[in-house]
Amino acid sequence: MCETRYAPVTEKVVEDLVSILGPSGVTTDRGKRAVYSMDETLPGFERDYIADVLCFPENAEHVSAILKYANEHIIPVTPRGAGTGLSGGAVPVFGGIVMSMERMNSILEIDKANRTLTTEPGVVTSEVTKAARDRGLFYAGDPCSGDISFIGGNVAENAGGNKVIKYGATGAHVLGLEAALPDGNLVSFGGKLRKDVTSYDFIHLLVGSEGTLAVVTKIILNLLPLPKCVTDLLVPMSSVESAVRLIPLITTEGGVIPSSIEFMDRNSIHNVEEYTSLKIPHSGAAAQLIIQLDGMDRKQLWSDVERIGDLCVKNGAVEVFVAEDKNARDRVWRIRKYVAEEEWTGSMPILSKEDIVVPSSEVSAFLARLPDIAKNHSATYNAYGHIGDGNIHITIFPDGIDPSADLHALAIPLRNELYAYVKRLGGTLSGEHGVGLKRKEYAGIFMNEAQIELMKRVKRAFDPNNILNPSKLVP
Ligand SMILES: Cc1cc2nc3c(=O)[nH]c(=O)nc-3n(C[C@H](O)[C@H](O)[C@H](O)COP(=O)(O)OP(=O)(O)OC[C@H]3O[C@@H](n4cnc5c(N)ncnc54)[C@H](O)[C@@H]3O)c2cc1C
Structure with a gap:
């Protein structure tokens, strides 16, 4: 996009915003501005950027009025x-x-007859899940x-x-x-409808x-009947190859689509053990899978569990741990959640965090090549994630590199090699974490000029004043 000249946020601008939101809806406090200018990308990633003013709208009319004002005065707004x-x-x-x-944090309605939940965007995702569950829905x-x-961040x-493998990503709901x-205009698309071809599919243009x-x-949001029974299998595997080979067999031979298939390599497991008090069975295994099965009928689910457990054992599982009750299942998932969290608490500097996706049939080729790519750039890595969808998260650490080195510069050739290989396999840059600011400069590797121009035109159609x-998403 061409560079826009933005107006500065003067005292008058702040006064005008206060007149829209009231004094409690606006702040220029330096400490708060710093906190609200960061996300979880990489420590230090956002250090050059800081908001001039924070706004806390309480309803759609507030949001609309702020945007109308910013558009008229050419002031950038970051939701x-x-x-x-x-x-x-x-x-x-x-x-x-x-x-x-x-502050837009209310669940507005759960409509059992239509199986829908209507919510404001600032509701924490797990509260949406809980509210649905409390009404017997999912x-x-x-x-x-x-x-x-927040659920609004999930939509964006x-x-x-x-649970994407069985139920789809946020947009599917x-x-x-x-x-x-x-420009401040309020629009609404779709509704409590399960079919609607009256217009372009703006819902799925805005999602993501x-x-x-x-x-x-x-x-x-669409809600589903609440599965009556859920079981998690924690499956240490003798090799990464056998773990990858097992995944399609669960559906083709096992005859079920699990609600989750998650993967953690040995390094990921090792780091969780090192930085938490968790003791993980067979933590030296080459990889661990979490396979979740859900259903409505306990007998049927148990027969699925037995069949999938046998399949695992025949295909390289060291052991199969079955977690049925909630405490045991929470313990299994804590391992997976810590894999993502421990990286922040761990002492190692991070070179890069990746979120690539390849077709399921190419996961094996990708994971086989990864050690060489890392070695070429003096790096080590943890690989984990939603392997059932072909979506692998890789956290890459510098190995034996001078700690004062410019990690950002070192990451560039590594990413170029990694992405070239992902592209060759028919994969793409990000499965779920998004392009944002971090990956924008690499998006062109995966799109041709016509696609990029189309994105720019869509952006201009919605937001002619930019x-x-x-400076996000659109290359
Ligand atoms: C430990 C950890 C685990 C994670 N696991 C996953 C995972 O399993 N899967 C996954 O997909 N992601 C995961 N993420 C990434 C992150 O949680 C998601 O991208 C999430 O959807 C971001 O929501 P948020 O409310 O924090 O949004 P923010 O980070 O605040 O914003 C994200 C983007 O959404 C935009 N935005 C926010 N609200 C709105 C709105 N109302 N309207 C328009 N735009 C809006 C922002 O401008 C920004 O571009 C993980 C992150 C962490 C730290």
């Missing part, structure tokens, strides 16, 4: 959910206004960050997570959206648009 993003999406590159959605979105992220990122356009096209102010989350 912000809970700030758990991993691609710098909520980082205010040009300063200006950061608009936090945290919200199937399940990012690992669900206890901290099309968050994936643990969105039936309707209300959003404020950059990373706050660059509109600010989501209300979401209508005020909404500028």
Whole structure:
């Protein structure tokens, strides 16, 4: 996009924002601005960027009025959910206004007859899940960050997570959206409908648009019947190859689509043990899988568990641990969640965090090549993630590199080699963490000029003054 000249946030601008939101809805406090200008991308990633003013709208009309004002005065606005993003999406590159959605935090309705939940965007994801469960229904979105992220952030990122293999990513659950356009107009698409071909599919254009096209102010989610029984298998595997080979067999020979298939390599498990008090069985195994099965009928589920357990043993499992009750299942998932979290508490500097996806048939080739790519750049890595979807997270650490070296510069040739290989396998840059600011310069590797031009035209159509989350997603 061409560079836009933004107006500065003067005292008058702050006064005008106060007249829209009231004094409690606006702050220029330096400490708060710093906190609301970061996300979880990489320590220090966002250090050059800070909002000039923070706004805390309480309803869609507030959001609309802020955008209308910013659009008229050419002030950049960065929407912000809970700030758990991993691609710098909520980082205010040009300063200006950061608009936090945290006060729009009510679940508005659960409609049992239509199986829908209508919510504001600032509700924590796990509260959506719980509210649905309390009414005997199931919200199937399940990012690992669900206890901290907001549902609006999930929509903006099309968050994936643990249950995509069976239930789809966030976008698969969105039936309707209300959003404020950059000029302040409020629009709504879809509703409590399960079919609607009356227009372009704006819902799924806005889902995953990373706050660059509109600010989501209300979401209508599809709910499902609540599975009556859930069982998790923790499966240490004798080799990474056997783990990858087993995954398609679960469906083709086992005859079930699990609700999750998660993968953790030996390094990931080792780090969890090192930085937490968890003791993980067979922690020296080459890899561990978590396979979750859910269903309505306990007898049927148990027969699936037995069949899949046997299949695991025949195909390289060292052992199969079955977790049925909630405590045991929580213990299994704690391992997986710690894999993502321990990296922040661990003492190792991080060179890069990747979120690539390859077709399921190429996961094996990808993981086989990864050690060489890392070695070529004097790096080590943890590989883990949603292997059932072909989505591998890789955290890459510098190995024996001078700690004062410029890690950002060192990561560039490594990423170039990694992405070239991912592209050759028919894969792509990010499965769920998004492009944001962090991956923008690499998006062109995976798109041709016509695709990039189309993205630019879509952005211009929504946001001709380029005020909404500028410098994100669009190469
Ligand atoms: C430990 C950990 C585990 C994670 N696990 C997963 C995982 O399993 N799967 C996964 O997909 N992600 C995961 N993430 C990444 C992150 O949690 C998701 O991207 C999440 O959807 C971000 O939500 P948020 O509310 O924190 O959004 P933020 O980080 O605040 O914002 C993300 C983007 O959304 C935009 N945005 C926020 N709200 C709105 C709105 N109302 N309207 C328009 N745009 C908006 C922002 O401008 C920004 O571009 C993980 C992160 C952490 C730290």
